[in-house]
Amino acid sequence: MSGRFLVFDGVDGAGKGTQIALLRAVLEGRGHVVHVTCEPSDWPIGAMIRRYLRHELTEGVPGWQAMALLFAADRMQHNEHEIVPRLSRGEIVICDRYDWSSLAYQSAMRGEDVAEMDRALEWIAVINGQARRPDLTLVLDLDPELAAARRAARGGEEELLERLDLQRRVRAQYAKIPGLRPHDRHVTIDASRSPEEVHADVLAALDAR
Numbered sequence: 001m002s003g004r005f006l007v008f009d010g011v012d013g014a015g016k017g018t019q020i021a022l023l024r025a026v027l028e029g030r031g032h033v034v035h036v037t038c039e040p041s042d043w044p045i046g047a048m049i050r051r052y053l054r055h056e057l058t059e060g061v062p063g064w065q066a067m068a069l070l071f072a073a074d075r076m077q078h079n080e081h082e083i084v085p086r087l088s089r090g091e092i093v094i095c096d097r098y099d100w101s102s103l104a105y106q107s108a109m110r111g112e113d114v115a116e117m118d119r120a121l122e123w124i125a126v127i128n129g130q131a132r133r134p135d136l137t138l139v140l141d142l143d144p145e146l147a148a149a150r151r152a153a154r155g156g157e158e159e160l161l162e163r164l165d166l167q168r169r170v171r172a173q174y175a176k177i178p179g180l181r182p183h184d185r186h187v188t189i190d191a192s193r194s195p196e197e198v199h200a201d202v203l204a205a206l207d208a209r
């Protein structure tokens with residue numbers, strides 16, 4: 001029996017963690033075994049990426065290409081050692097960010113030139129071509145300024161990829177992914193509303209499938 005693989009994606013502060021906690025409670029209440037995980041993962045490559053994002057590792061800071069390759073390598077390790085084995089055991093795996101994040105963020109890091117960002121998007125799709133496809137990707141769409149306000153309220157240090165101009169490009173890149181990955185099942189949800197309203201849409205999207 002194979003489980004179900006669900007991914008939450010969207011700009012920083014869109015409410016992924018909030019929605020994953022709400023969904024987990026519902027699915028566990030229905031008797032499912034739920035495993036929540038995130039990317040960058042807790043495996044060694046993921047841990048190194050997080051140190052770069054938090055400015056803890058300052059030697060050899062990767063540019064967008066090396067960063068995209070690190071994320072892709074972390075993703076394959078995460079697939080091999082955690083995601084795929086749990087799906088094989090019939091668990092529901094919920095992942096906080098997956099390859100749509102790589103597509104959106106690393107292509108946005110490429111710079112402001114739209115044609116170059118789009119070429120980057122295509123290359124990042126290729127290097128993630130072996131990653132297990134989610135059964136559903138839920139993209140929480142939110143204006144980056146609103147997301148920044150939510151993050152400020154939450155507190156904590158600003159990370160490497162959180163600058164507002166970059167977040168604006170990231171949001172625009174997310175919107176292009178369905179055209180690039182036509183076989184990925186996805187739903188885009190308006191995340192500007194209350195957690196309860198967003199949660200209701202999440203459940204409706206899952207129950208519709």
Ligand SMILES: Nc1ncnc2c1ncn2[C@@H]1O[C@H](COP(=O)(O)OP(=O)(O)OP(=O)(O)O)[C@@H](O)[C@H]1O
Nearest residue numbers: 011012013014015016017018150151154193194195
């Ligand atoms: N629908 C909502 N309306 C208002 N505030 C929200 C909503 N959802 C989450 N928040 C708050 O916004 C902040 C960011 O939410 P959360 O941490 O869930 O986002 P995230 O997408 O996981 O962010 P990150 O990518 O930075 O981890 C939190 O303080 C959370 O309580």
Ligand SMILES: [Mg+2]
Nearest residue numbers: 016017018096
């Ligand atoms: Mg989060």
